[in-house]
Amino acid sequence: MTDPSKSLREALIRAAKKAANKLEDEKDRRETAAAREAAELARHQTETAIIKQEIVDTKVDRKLRIDLSKRVFCYLISYSIFSGILIILEGFSILDFDLPDVVLTAVVGGTAVSAIGLVGFVVQGLYKHHK
DSSP states (O other): OOOHHHHHHHHHHHHHHHHHHHHHHHHHHHHHHHHHHHHHHHHHHHHHHHHHHHHHHHHHHHHHHHHHHHHHHHHHHHHHHHHHHHHHHHHTTGGGOOOOHHHHHHHHHHHHHHHHHHHHHHHHHHTOOOO
């Protein structure tokens, strides 16, 4: 016959091992969940940092565009004034100013091409497609 205290002791040991295994499994589940949450948090933080950097880049890009557009506009105005002065000097023969027709055509044509080209670039920049 078996000793009742021995079988009771074995039953208690089995129950203790089972409880220890359950605790270990629960601990593993918690650690896995915590690791998943930490990874998700890191992913969100990375995405937030990327978005913030994109916002900073957009602001810098906008400032550069404004500065460049002002310079381009000043250049276009200066070139147009220069071309206008050349045409007035040639048209009214002020100071015995004489330019060949080819040169005047190039200056006037260059002004028109510059103006149309710059407007084209500005419009293209304003309405460019974002990926």
